[in-house]
Amino acid sequence: xxxxxxxxxxxxxxxxxxxxxxxxxxxxxxxxxxxxxxxxxxxxxxxxxxxxxxxxxxxxxxxxxxxxxxxxxxxxxxxxxxxxxxxxxxxxxxxxxxxxxxxxxxxxxxxxxxxxxxxxxxxxxxxxxxxxxxxxxxxxxxxxxxxxxxxxxxxxxxxxxxxxxxxxxxxxxxxxxxxxxxxxxxxxxxxxxxxxxxxxxxxxxxxxxxxxxxxxxxxxxxxxxxxxxxxxxxxxxxxxxxxxxxxxxxxxxxxxxxxxxxxxxxxxxxxxxxxxxxxxxxxxxxxxxxxxxxxxxxxx
Numbered sequence: 001x002x003x004x005x006x007x008x009x010x011x012x013x014x015x016x017x018x019x020x021x022x023x024x025x026x027x028x029x030x031x032x033x034x035x036x037x038x039x040x041x042x043x044x045x046x047x048x049x050x051x052x053x054x055x056x057x058x059x060x061x062x063x064x065x066x067x068x069x070x071x072x073x074x075x076x077x078x079x080x081x082x083x084x085x086x087x088x089x090x091x092x093x094x095x096x097x098x099x100x101x102x103x104x105x106x107x108x109x110x111x112x113x114x115x116x117x118x119x120x121x122x123x124x125x126x127x128x129x130x131x132x133x134x135x136x137x138x139x140x141x142x143x144x145x146x147x148x149x150x151x152x153x154x155x156x157x158x159x160x161x162x163x164x165x166x167x168x169x170x171x172x173x174x175x176x177x178x179x180x181x182x183x184x185x186x187x188x189x190x191x192x193x194x195x196x197x198x199x200x201x202x203x204x205x206x207x208x209x210x211x212x213x214x215x216x217x218x219x220x221x222x223x224x225x226x227x228x229x230x231x232x233x234x235x236x237x238x239x240x241x242x243x244x245x246x247x248x249x250x251x252x253x254x255x256x257x258x259x260x261x262x263x264x265x266x267x268x269x270x271x272x273x274x275x276x277x278x279x280x281x282x283x284x285x286x287x288x289x290x291x292x293x294x295x296x297x298x299x300x
Contacts, residue, residue: 040085040284042110047081054165063171066185066207070161073212075249080162083247083280085109089119090154091274099144106281106288107155109162113289114151118142128152129289136295148298157238158251158275160214161205168192174204177264179216183209213250214240218260234259237266246278 054077058064071077085108092101102119111130118124124142126135128151135147156163164171174186184206191201204218217238237260242253255273258266291297 038285039282040108040286040288041282042081042084044082046110047078050081050165051078058165058171061171061173063173063187066173066187066212067161067164067171067205069212070207070214071165073250074161074214075245077162077165079248080159081109083109083249084282085280085284086155086159087277087279087281088154088158088275089277090158091119091276092154093272093274095270095272101145101150104277105154106284107152107159108289109155109159112152112155114155115289116147116151125292125295126151127289127291129291132291133298134291134295135298136292157217157255157273160217161207164189176209177206179206182215184215185209185212214252216240216266218264236260236270239266244278247280251275251278 055068058068071080074080085106087104087106089104090101094100103116104119105114105116107114113128113130115127116125118137121137121142124137124139126137126143126147127133128148133148133151135143137143168191170190170192172188172190174188177184177186185208187205187207189203189205201220205214206216206218207213208215217240218235219238220235237258239256239258240252241256244251244253253275255271255275256266256269257271257273259268259270261267
C-alpha cells in the first residue's frame with residue numbers, strides 16, 4: 001500500500017509493497033520560519049513536532065514501543081527527518097527473468113516526493129510530486145513496469161522502520177518468533193480503509209529482541225492495478241541483509257525475497273535487491289521534484 005497518497009510502508013519492492021504517506025510539512029511553519037532560499041528546506045520546529053507526535057502515539061501500545069525502539073536503534077526519527085531528502089540506487093532483480101527495476105532515486109522524506117533516473121539511461125526519468133505521477137523517456141521500454149506504483153515503493157522498504165509513524169497505520173503485537181537463532185519481537189502492520197493505494201496490504205516485521213534492529217519483513221501485495229478482481233499475491237518473506245551507516249542512520253545493504261513456506265519460514269529465493277550510492281541531499285533546488293516541462297503526466 002502506498003502512503004504517498006496517505007501513510008505518512010513497507011514495502012517496498014514486487015515485493016512491492018505499496019507506499020504510505022508521511023505527513024506533509026505545515027505550510028504555516030514553513031512560511032514563518034524558513035528564510036527564503038533556492039533550496040528545499042524544512043523548519044526544525046516541524047521536525048520536533050513530528051517526532052514528538054510519533055513518540056507519543058507509538059508509546060501508547062506495546063507494538064508501538066517496539067517500533068519506536070527500532071527507530072532509535074536505526075539512528076532515531078529526529079535524525080531521519082533532520083537529514084533531509086535521501087538518494088540511493090535500488091536494484092531490484094527477479095530471479096525468474098521477469099522485469100528488473102533499477103534506478104537512482106531521490107526522495108523527499110518530509111513530503112513524499114520522488115524522482116527516479118534509469119540506471120542504464122541517464123535521460124530517462126519518472127517521479128511523483130505528491131499529487132501527480134509523471135514519466136520522461138524516449139522509449140516505453142525504458143520503464144517496463146508501473147512507475148506510478150514504483151515511485152515511492154523502494155522507500156517503503158529502505159525507509160523502514162521510520163515510515164511506520166504515519167496516519168492510518170495500525171500496529172499489532174504478535175507472538176515472538178525465532179529467526180536465525182535469535183528471538184524476534186513481531187509486529188503486524190495494517191491500514192485503515194482508504195489509506196493509500198492498497199489498504200489491504202499488510203506487513204509482519206521481525207525486530208531483534210536484543211538489538212531492536214529490523215531483521216525481516218513478511219508482506220503481501222494487493223495493489224488493485226495488479227489484482228483487478230481483488231485478492232493479493234502470496235505472502236513473501238524478505239530477509240534484511242548487511243549494515244551500512246549514512247549520516248547516523250543505519251541501513252541494510254541488500255534484501256533477499258523468498259516465498260513464505262507453510263511453516264512460516266523463508267523458502268525459494270525469488271528476488272535479489274541491492275542498494276548502493278546512499279546519501280542525504282540538503283541542497284536540492286526548490287523545483288527539483290516538479291514535473292519536467294516535457295514529461296508525460298500519468299494520472300490525468
